[in-house]
Amino acid sequence: PDGTMKEELVKRLTVALNSAKKYPNAYIVCTGGGTASDNESASEAGEMSKWMIEHGVDKKRIIIxxxxxxxxxxxxxxxxxxTSLYPSVKKLAIVSSDYHITTGELLFKAESILRANAPGNEKLEVISNAAWKAPSGSLSTMFQAGALIELFGDVETAFDIYYDNYDIHGLPPLH
Known part of the structure; x- marks a missing residue:
């Protein structure tokens, strides 16, 4: 509720930090908006960016x-x-939890393919992935289902799935 990062996100960031050290010229994109109901100024991307900087990543490498x-x-x-601010970037790698990698890769590839068909747009290639191995019993299946339904354009049903998962598992509400 207050924007404090959960253990899973910190574990993902640790994997991202190791990748950042391995590829010191690569940008790091931190994604995610506000999900903290008690702290509307906090965003997942902002908190991740702060963590990366605190752990030695040059802020010039971070895209929020x-x-x-x-x-x-x-x-x-x-x-x-x-594509608008970093046109030299043509390839990307996804860092997430193991159960979420396939969904993330599919969504990023689909977005790239759909956009690349428009005049003047270029394709971004997903070339690699890195994952933190989450413990069993995660919420992966329902969140993956919601993401795929959203990709196919049924945002209302996807959000119903997300909201149900948040309610059932006592997670902070989406807003």
Missing amino acids: EDNSITTAQNAIFTYDIL
């Missing part, structure tokens, strides 16, 4: 996308930022 609240929106808004 802080408007999305779903993985599909992560892909949409990140594509917009990269």
